[in-house]
Amino acid sequence: MPSTAELAGAVREFLEQEVVTSTTGRLSFHARVAANLLAQIERELQSGLPDTTGDAELCAAIRAGTVDFAEVYDAIRETVVAKLRISNPRHLLPEDR
Numbered sequence: 001m002p003s004t005a006e007l008a009g010a011v012r013e014f015l016e017q018e019v020v021t022s023t024t025g026r027l028s029f030h031a032r033v034a035a036n037l038l039a040q041i042e043r044e045l046q047s048g049l050p051d052t053t054g055d056a057e058l059c060a061a062i063r064a065g066t067v068d069f070a071e072v073y074d075a076i077r078e079t080v081v082a083k084l085r086i087s088n089p090r091h092l093l094p095e096d097r
Helices: 004-022 025-047 055-064 069-087
Strands: none
Touching: 004 025, 025 069, 055 069
């Protein structure tokens, strides 16, 4: 049985190879948009989401002023990098790829 990511990949490939190449205008554009969204879904399924179990505690510590900047910076950077890996990896710095 194929995984969810494999199914999304198969639909994405169909859109890219069959629909986009054999249509023009609005339909072709919408097929490209749908293929890009499926690629994003594939990346999300393959990479998993960052662990957010400590986010509430981190927010509370920030509000209370009991956490140092380095810890906050590291947590925010990790979250942003994880989200970019899913949504748009080309915006990552080379060391984060």
